[in-house]
Every structure is written in structure tokens, then in C-alpha cells.
Amino acid sequence: MDRLTTLLQQRMEAVNGRFSSRLRSKRLTVVLGRWLGMAFTVCFLTGLFSHLLQDPPGWMLLPTRPVWVYAATQGIHVTTGIASIPLLAAKLWSVFPELLRWPPLKSVVHALERGSIALFVSASLVEVTIGLLNTFQWYPWPFSFKDVHYWLGWVIIGSLALHIAVKLPLIRAHWSRRSEASAIAGEAAEAAPEPDTVPAAMAPATRPGWSRRGFLAAMTAGTGVVVLTTAGQSVAWLAGLNLFAPRRMDAGPQGVPVNRTAAQAGVEGAALAPDWVLTVSSGPVQKTLTLSQLAALPQHSYGLPIACVEGWSQGAQWRGVRIRDLMALVGAPADAGLQISSMEKGGVYGRSFMPAAYSQDDMTLLALELNGAPLNLDHGYPARIIAPGRPGVLQTKWVHKVEVI
């Protein structure tokens, strides 16, 4: 038994030696870890904001100004998520020899720590992968994207905090070059270096040509390139560099991209029916309005972005009836919330709830026109909701019923 473990240990050390690169060092890991930790924290907070906006708890303050607040937070969420892919790969590469350390488990606490790191790593890999594929509207997995992406976010932020707590002394020791120098001097001063350190980590990465700085510069360049060539789907002034994002600005019917077409929603017949009417109701009071009656009401025009959870956004000019005016038509109190029903049946798109923060807002419209022309069928003809600062999934299209609740 002892001989077997010794043999195994020698083997693992040999493999470890082959995998060790003079580039890998604790300082490199700390530098990459700082970037990745910041990227993950930004992703978590913007993602949490998006999740809460979609299903707001009673205490939540719902911001409607600036009108591009959601376009900004979700654009940041997706772009930071994309940036974290190369950072995650580099960070994991920098600590790869740790994976092969022998013996694999030294104590129960050590086993727990390794388990938490395995969870952290796999959750991070899955999270960035499904997040990226979601922006392509590609779902090759057997689970609900929304729930799993959200709860994995909690797994990641929890294991990130735990990981920092465990590694804080190492992080502090290698935080800056000066602290690293004293840490290495301190380690060298001890007669026997603690068995926990990888020999490669002790060697300062000063090999000419491919130094730590060179590696970090290349990583920064690579991350910069993927950010600049994808962020154009949510940031207008980068649209010209948009080579590798799934969305293009100003593309689609009336110059606005579409998330779900009328054909996908199966509403073509109902939306084009000549007898379409909008039903507005508040308790026992109920009114129906034809499209020409709606068009005869006071019309208002606003420039508002449509911003999707998938990260793309598009500014556009919307014209239609204020939701406030529709509510007044049936004598509803101004601070009431609404339930909006689409002609699309079921699913997350079939129905949305509009808290009073939006229904009271001047800029919240039942839009009939987009960029100077009647709504395209794929944009929700005959009427759709557009409110400032809300996720696109809640800007219900093909509306046929507005109920005060």
C-alpha cells in the first residue's frame, strides 16, 4: 500500500513537472484572479438586477431614468461575461499544477476545500458557456436556461467569496510586486520551504521573450479584441467593429432586431385580423378600442431603447398612446399596476405585469408606430408595450388586453 502511494506520488510529480511552466506563478494567478473576480462580481450584480426587474419583489425600487439603464446594465452583463471567458481560461491555466498535487486529499477540511474549488471551476465554465450560447438563442442542454443561469450565479458568487477567504493570505502576499518579493524572500529564508509550494512558483518569471508581462499583455489584447468585436451589439459607437456578436445594430425590420418573430409566436392570423380590438378593463369597467380609435387618441412620441436580456439593444423612435391615458379611460387609479396580455398564448411572452412605477410614467406607451411607420408584424403589430428601462421580454408584443389589477 505504501509502495503504491509512493509510486503514484512520483508519477504525479513527474506529470506535474512536465506541465509546469516558468510562467505559472502565484503572482500571475493573483493578477488574473483580481480581473476575473471583478468581472464575475460585475456579472453577478448586473445579472441580479436583471433577474429582479423581471420578477420584482415588493421592496424593489424600479428605475425608469435614465431610459437606457437596462440597456447599459445588460450590455455590461453580457460583455463582461464574454470578457471573463479568456480570463477564466488563463486563471485556470495558471493554477493547473494544483490539480495534480499529491496526495489528493490530506484531511477532511482539505477535501472540502478542493470540493468547493471543483464546484467553483465547473460552475464558472458552465455559466459562461450557457450564457454565451443563450445570446445565440441556441439551447443544446436539457434544463431551463433562466433558472440554471441564475442559481449557478449564486453558486459562483458564494464559492468566490469562500475561495477568497481561504486564499486571502496568499493573495495579500502576492498582491503587488513589492509584497511578492518580500513573500518570496520570506519563504526562501525558511530552511525548508513548506511542502505546499510548487517549485515553479518560486522562480521569478523573468525569462526574456515570454515573460509574465508578455503573457498578461497578450491576454489583455485577446480579451480586448473579443470585447471590442462583440460589444457593438449593445454599444452604438462600437457597432462598426462588431464582427463576432450574434446581433447587429440597425438590422431587422424597420431597423430594429427581433427576438421572437410573429411566425415563431404563432400570432400572424390573430394580429392581422381586421376585427382586432384592444380591451382595457378596470374592475367592472371595460372598454374596447379599434386600431383607428386608438390612433385617434392623443399620440406621443419618444426615443427609447429596446434592450434584450441577451445583451443587444437598439435605440428607436416609438409613437403611440400613453398607458396612463388608457388607464384614465376606464377610471383606474393612477398608481395601479397592470396585467398585459399578448395574442401569443402561454410562455414568458404571453403575459406581463406592469408595476405602477412604469404605468405612471409619461414615456410608457402602447406603441402603434416605430421609426415613423406602423409597427412591423414582427415588432408587435397592431400594438405593443414600450416602457423605459425594462427588459425586452416584458415589452409585450401583439397586445390585445390591458387589465388594471
Place this chain on the structure above:
Amino acid sequence: MRLPLMGPPVTMERGPFWWVRAALGALGVAALGYAVFGFLANVPIAQLVGVAAWLAAALVVHDGVLVPVTTLAGGGLSRLTYGLRPVQQGIVRGTLLVGAVVTLLAAPLIRAQQVLQPGGLESGANDTVLQGDYLHALGIFWLVLVVAAAGFVAAVGLYARRSSVKKTRP
């Protein structure tokens, strides 16, 4: 063979930031607990099995395939670029790294386009998503990258030779 509960303590001191560590650790464990609760309460068992399978597969693919392959590629590169100056080697490595990062992002995009395009496996009707010519863009990107890198490598070689000539003839 029984595992001890804890390893021998390295030091008995708690360290200057022990309370930050304790707070972060407690918050982390709480968030993890919340996540476990959230998964169990919101995701059906059949889907949880799928999540577990994806988590395991991610570890195997990353640690078992991706990192060993990049490490071997790095080793191979050292041999290929043995005759080059260190700065030139750095340029070659940096170029390949940037190219690999962009390819890593673009490859799933191209694959999604193949799978989702009309007539593909899961064709969708929405032509405002995935409408770029990503394969073409990736090809051009690599071309520009390689040409620029070759130019830099050549320039470094030329400059280094000239300055060494100058040094020998004062």
C-alpha cells in the same frame, strides 16, 4: 485509511485580517446554501441531473483535454521557434494566444449558425440573430493577425541585426 479532520496548523496566529476571512467565508457558505435551496426548489429533478452532467463534463473537457492540449502546444512551439530571438518568440506566442482566444469565442458562433440556420438541425425563423458571416470574419482576422505578427518578427530581426552590426563597427 482514515482521513484526519484537519491538517497540522501552520501557525497558531489568526493573522491580521482574520475577521475579513471569517466574514467572507460565512457569506460564501450562506450564498452556496441559498443556491442549493434555489436549485432544489426551482429546478425539477430530471433537469438537475442534466445540470450535474454538464458540470462534470465541463471539468473533464477543461482539465482533461483543453489544458493538456494547450500545454503540449506550448511545448511544441518552444521547439519550433527555438532559433528565434526571445522577443520574436514572445510575439509568436502572443499572436497565437490572441488568435486562440478569438477562435474560442467565434467557434461556437459558427457552430450555432450551422445548427440553427434554415434547414439546419434546429432551424429558427428569426433572421436578425446570427446573420453575420463569422467564418469569413474569423479567416480575415487570422490573416491580419498573422501578417502583422510576421511583420513585427521580421522588423525585430532586422533591427537586432543592424544594431549588432553597428556595435561591431564603431
